[in-house]
Amino acid sequence: MKIRQLILAAALFSGLSQTAVQAQGSTGNWPARPIKLIVPTGPGAGTDVIARVMATEVSKTIGGSMYVENMPGASGLLAHQAAATSDPDGYTLLFSNTSGLAINPTTFKKLPYDPEKSFVMIALVADFAPQIVTVHKSVPAQNLGELIKYVKANPGKVSYGVDATAGAGVFTGRLLNRRAQLDMAEVPYRNAAQLVQDAATGRVEVLVSSIIAAQPFVQTGDLRQIAVSSGKRFPGLPDLQTVAETIPGAVLDGWFVLAAPTGTPEPIVERLNKAVKDFLGGADIQQRLIALGLATNGTDSPAKTAAFVRQEQQTWRDLAKEIDIPQQ
Numbered sequence: 320m321k322i323r324q325l326i327l328a329a330a331l332f333s334g335l336s337q338t339a340v341q342a343q344g345s346t347g348n349w350p351a352r353p354i355k356l357i358v359p360t361g362p363g364a365g366t367d368v369i370a371r372v373m374a375t376e377v378s379k380t381i382g383g384s385m386y387v388e389n390m391p392g393a394s395g396l397l398a399h400q401a402a403a404t405s406d407p408d409g410y411t412l413l414f415s416n417t418s419g420l421a422i423n424p425t426t427f428k429k430l431p432y433d434p435e436k437s438f439v440m441i442a443l444v445a446d447f448a449p450q451i452v453t454v455h456k457s458v459p460a461q462n463l464g465e466l467i468k469y470v471k472a473n474p475g476k477v478s479y480g481v482d483a484t485a486g487a488g489v490f491t492g493r494l495l496n497r498r499a500q501l502d503m504a505e506v507p508y509r510n511a512a513q514l515v516q517d518a519a520t521g522r523v524e525v526l527v528s529s530i531i532a533a534q535p536f537v538q539t540g541d542l543r544q545i546a547v548s549s550g551k552r553f554p555g556l557p558d559l560q561t562v563a564e565t566i567p568g569a570v571l572d573g574w575f576v577l578a579a580p581t582g583t584p585e586p587i588v589e590r591l592n593k594a595v596k597d598f599l600g601g602a603d604i605q606q607r608l609i610a611l612g613l614a615t616n617g618t619d620s621p622a623k624t625a626a627f628v629r630q631e632q633q634t635w636r637d638l639a640k641e642i643d644i645p646q647q
Contacts, residue, residue, distance in 0.1 A: 350383030359398035361391040370414040380594035395419040403437035407582030417573040422486035425639035438578040440625040442595035447614035448573030449549035450491040453542040455521040463565040479525035483507035493642040530612030555609035
C-alpha cells in the first residue's frame, strides 16, 4: 500500500514539475515572435499616435517587436472583443481607454466582452486626458463664468457639438449642462473632423472635444479656449482654468491603459509593466504626451492599475446615472 502511494505521489510530482517546466518554457523565451497591439481607433488619431510611440519604446526594452493593428469603429467594441477572445499568451495586447472600459458599460446594454473580467491590466499609460470646452470666436465669453452667463441670457439658442462615438465629450457636455443648470442643445456628430469644422465656422457655438482636436482652430483664432474638464489644470495649458474652478466637483478625466486577455502569464505582465514604466520615465515623454493633449503621473503595479480602473468604472457609472445617459 505504501509503495503504491509513493508511486502515485511520484507521478503527481512529476506531472506538476513537467507543467511548471512547460509554463516556464512558454514565458522564458518570450517574446519569440512579434506582439500585436490592438488599438481601437484609426491611424493618425491621438490614441494611435501614443500607442505607436509606446510600442516602439517598449519593443526596445523587451527585446522583441511590437506592432499596432488598428480596429476602429463601433465605439471600440470590435477592438475589445478581438483582444478579449485572443489567446492569453502574451502575443496580443490591447491599448484601451476610458471609452472601452468605463463608458461603454454605461451606454450599451450588452457588450461582446466583459470590461471587468476579460482583461488583465498591465500598466496605466496616461491618466490625464481631459476634454476641453471651446467657443466660436463670435461668442462673447473669455471664461466659463462668462459662457454660463451668455447661455442663460440666450435661453434655447445655444448649442454645443460633441463626438458621439467617443463618449467622454457627451458626458462632459451633459455634466456641464446639469451642474450649471444650462439648456444648451447637444448636437452629436459621428465624424470628428466635421464636428470641429462646424464649430470653427460657428455652426455650433460651443465645442466639447479632446484638446488635440480643437488646437488647430484655436491656433487660427476661430475657436477660443474656455476650460478643461480635469481636476487640475493641464500642464500644457497652465493659464486655462478647469471647469471645477467655476463649478466645484465637475470633473471628468480620461485615461489610457495597456491590457491583455485574462490568463496572460504573470511574468509577461510584469515584464511589460516594467517596460511601460521605463517608457514613461523617458526624458521627453511628458512633452510628447502634452502635444497630444495628454499627460501622465507615471504607472504603478498591475494590481494598482486594476484597482484604478475599477474605481474609474464606478465613477463613470455614477455619472451616467446623474446625467441620464441612455443605454443602447
